[in-house]
Amino acid sequence: MVICLIALPVFLILGIFSVKYRLLAKEAFRCFFKTVTLKPCDTGLDQKIKSEITARLMWWPPLASIFYNRFNVISWVFAILIITSTFFVGQGAYNYAVYGNCNGENSNQFCIFNVVRAEQPEKEACSKIENEHELHPEKIKIDGYPVRGDPDAKLTMVEYGCFGCPYTKKAEPVVRGLLKEFAGDVNLVYYNVPLSIHKYSIEASKAASCAREHNKYWEYHDILLENQDELSDGSFARFAQEIGLDEKEFSECFNSSKYDNYINESYNGALAVGIYGTPTFFINNVSLVGPQDYRTLKKMIKDELEK
Amino acid sequence: MNVEKIRKDFPALDAGKQLIYFDNACTTLRPVQVMQKMNEYYKEYPSCAGRSNHRLSMKVNEEVMKARKNIANFFNAKDDSEVIFTRNTTESINLIANAFKLKREDIVLGSDKEHNSNLLPWLLAERRIGITRKIFKFNDIEDFKNKIKGVKLVSIVHTSNVDGTSNDVKEMIKISHENGAVVLLDAAQSAPHKELNVRKLDADFLACSGHKMLGPSGIGVLYGKKELLEQLTPFMMGGDTVNNTTYDGFEIKALPERFEAGLQNYSGIIGFGEAVNYLKKVGLDNIESHEKELNKRITGGLVEINANIIGPKDANLRSGIASFNIGNINPHDISLMLNAKNIMLRSGMYCVHSWFNANKINGSVRASLYLYNTKEEVEIFMKHIKDIAKLVR
Numbered sequence: 001m002v003i004c005l006i007a008l009p010v011f012l013i014l015g016i017f018s019v020k021y022r023l024l025a026k027e028a029f030r031c032f033f034k035t036v037t038l039k040p041c042d043t044g045l046d047q048k049i050k051s052e053i054t055a056r057l058m059w060w061p062p063l064a065s066i067f068y069n070r071f072n073v074i075s076w077v078f079a080i081l082i083i084t085s086t087f088f089v090g091q092g093a094y095n096y097a098v099y100g101n102c103n104g105e106n107s108n109q110f111c112i113f114n115v116v117r118a119e120q121p122e123k124e125a126c127s128k129i130e131n132e133h134e135l136h137p138e139k140i141k142i143d144g145y146p147v148r149g150d151p152d153a154k155l156t157m158v159e160y161g162c163f164g165c166p167y168t169k170k171a172e173p174v175v176r177g178l179l180k181e182f183a184g185d186v187n188l189v190y191y192n193v194p195l196s197i198h199k200y201s202i203e204a205s206k207a208a209s210c211a212r213e214h215n216k217y218w219e220y221h222d223i224l225l226e227n228q229d230e231l232s233d234g235s236f237a238r239f240a241q242e243i244g245l246d247e248k249e250f251s252e253c254f255n256s257s258k259y260d261n262y263i264n265e266s267y268n269g270a271l272a273v274g275i276y277g278t279p280t281f282f283i284n285n286v287s288l289v290g291p292q293d294y295r296t297l298k299k300m301i302k303d304e305l306e307k
Numbered sequence: 308m309n310v311e312k313i314r315k316d317f318p319a320l321d322a323g324k325q326l327i328y329f330d331n332a333c334t335t336l337r338p339v340q341v342m343q344k345m346n347e348y349y350k351e352y353p354s355c356a357g358r359s360n361h362r363l364s365m366k367v368n369e370e371v372m373k374a375r376k377n378i379a380n381f382f383n384a385k386d387d388s389e390v391i392f393t394r395n396t397t398e399s400i401n402l403i404a405n406a407f408k409l410k411r412e413d414i415v416l417g418s419d420k421e422h423n424s425n426l427l428p429w430l431l432a433e434r435r436i437g438i439t440r441k442i443f444k445f446n447d448i449e450d451f452k453n454k455i456k457g458v459k460l461v462s463i464v465h466t467s468n469v470d471g472t473s474n475d476v477k478e479m480i481k482i483s484h485e486n487g488a489v490v491l492l493d494a495a496q497s498a499p500h501k502e503l504n505v506r507k508l509d510a511d512f513l514a515c516s517g518h519k520m521l522g523p524s525g526i527g528v529l530y531g532k533k534e535l536l537e538q539l540t541p542f543m544m545g546g547d548t549v550n551n552t553t554y555d556g557f558e559i560k561a562l563p564e565r566f567e568a569g570l571q572n573y574s575g576i577i578g579f580g581e582a583v584n585y586l587k588k589v590g591l592d593n594i595e596s597h598e599k600e601l602n603k604r605i606t607g608g609l610v611e612i613n614a615n616i617i618g619p620k621d622a623n624l625r626s627g628i629a630s631f632n633i634g635n636i637n638p639h640d641i642s643l644m645l646n647a648k649n650i651m652l653r654s655g656m657y658c659v660h661s662w663f664n665a666n667k668i669n670g671s672v673r674a675s676l677y678l679y680n681t682k683e684e685v686e687i688f689m690k691h692i693k694d695i696a697k698l699v700r
Contacts, residue, residue, distance in 0.1 A: 058695075
């Protein structure tokens with residue numbers, strides 16, 4: 001009888017695809033109903049399942065014998081497993097709905113519902129340093145770094161990113177969407193960390209700084225990430241032209257070494273904070289490494305705003 | 308008897324299907340000859356018999372008459388009009404239960420191993436008109452003799468569908484007649500498997516079904532001695548049962564039409580006629596000995612694994628039926644496991660609940676054989692049965 005507890009969800013799912021299984025699902029439901037109301041199951045479904053599986057195990061009689069004679073015990077084991085797993089799936093779904101992550105509040109572990117993370121659960125950040133280590137949000141120094149959104153916003157989200165890093169690019173739509181949703185309440189400080197593992201990342205930092213001189217930092221930031229795959233010696237001037245910068249002035253700045261120290265200091269500043277991969281986000285003292293899904297970041301922002 | 312040749316007539320047994328069909332006591336497979344004959348009606352003369360004057364109607368009439376004659380010959384009836392078409396054995400028995408003149412306290416005798424078809428009509432008559440029912444132990448002549456006194460009608464099964472054993476009906480009919488009782492024989496399970504000669508047996512009535520003897524489903528026969536049939540009052544009247552009617556009365560038709568109300572199952576009748584032709588060609592004696600031979604092999608295997616055989620261990624006494632249990636394995640489990648191996652047979656109480664309940668047996672597995680089954684099939688069957696037996700060792 002207890003086998004119906006397992007059969008019902010299985011046949012319900014299979015019933016989506018085939019009428020044959022819908023009929024079995026009906027039988028399983030009747031049997032399930034009888035079982036939970038402590039009445040004997042009279043559909044014969046349990047018998048059919050038991051006999052069918054036993055017949056298929058006949059190639060090895062001892063196994064068939066164990067299955068046939070211990071069918072109730074085996075059914076109970078599977079029923080308990082399915083009930084337990086259903087409980088955990090339910091808990092995960094609840095966590096996902098409430099906290100944006102199926103593992104619960106503030107968890108950064110793998111969650112199957114989070115599609116972005118599921119794609120690359122292992123290494124999702126661009127990193128020059130192999131080992132993860134502790135981050136020190138108290139050492140963040142963002143004075144003078146470009147701010148996107150209302151400078152007087154209640155909350156500042158800090159992003160350590162690299163123009164050459166594909167994960168920084170991947171995180172961008174989520175960041176922009178959140179800034180739009182929380183316009184006025186949240187702003188973003190982008191702290192560029194040019195990782196030498198990405199070709200042209202230092203050049204890109206320099207070019208963005210040149211654009212900033214003309215209040216075109218964010219336009220240049222966006223065009224760099226959007227065209228990340230096209231970064232080349234000639235691309236920086238072209239991008240500058242596309243956003244309306246003076247070609248001559250930009251080239252003079254770009255070819256000079258005026259931002260070399262600034263870029264080095266930025267990089268060292270990031271190391272002091274403990275940054276080991278880009279993008280890394282800080283929302284007050286909470287840090288997240290790697291591109292995050294929208295719900296996770298939104299939940300964190302809301303929590304911080306409500307504090 | 309060339310079984311391989313016979314098997315080619317049965318499309319359900321096509322080699323590709325790898326089907327082992329051991330559920331012949333429930334219903335048999337049909338040969339292509341029967342199907343063709345039935346299709347012939349629908350294709351060439353799909354009309355009604357005995358009513359219209361046109362060519363198609365005449366043709367149906369002719370084919371129905373031929374079928375009736377074939378069936379009358381099959382049972383060696385004196386006259387074709389002694390064969391009445393019904394839907395099945397159940398309807399034939401119900402016809403007698405309703406048309407035979409029974410009154411309060413008339414006694415009807417039956418065995419303790421009757422199919423529900425030959426139990427329920429009498430239980431109903433007991434409630435409806437107050438007849439008295441008596442039961443004797445199956446095939447126990449002494450018990451039969453003890454109970455026959457004062458009996459008006461004996462309604463007994465010939466061959467049991469539970470275990471294949473048979474009542475000694477020749478002796479029972481003789482004793483019944485000596486005591487003034489009329490005998491109705493439920494031949495559903497005997498007619499397909501052994502030569503039945505109603506005149507030699509001196510049976511008064513005999514009921515059987517087409518679907519258990521290679522014929523179509525939905526067609527059966529009630530044989531009755533003419534003089535007895537004429538005494539019956541039809542319980543179902545309608546189209547083609549009368550010659551004429553007025554607002555106040557009717558002139559009833561002769562036999563057999565008076566018992567065949569409404570438009571008949573012509574295709575079924577014609578197919579049934581072809582089925583008995585087929586059986587006659589193969590020979591009932593050949594079929595009977597072939598079944599017994601196969602049953603001996605099955606019985607030998609069952610004895611080897613200590614199965615509980617229902618009925619005598621001598622396969623010769625159980626025609627083509629082997630009914631058994633293996634240890635405490637639920638019989639339905641066995642049939643379902645065999646189904647997974649493409650072996651079709653039946654499990655349960657086979658509509659003879661009364662006997663199983665009285666004997667406190669919770670059903671059994673039943674392998675029932677027929678002319679198209681082979682020794683190879685029996686071997687495969689026994690291999691799987693032995694595997695199943697290992698489950699409880």
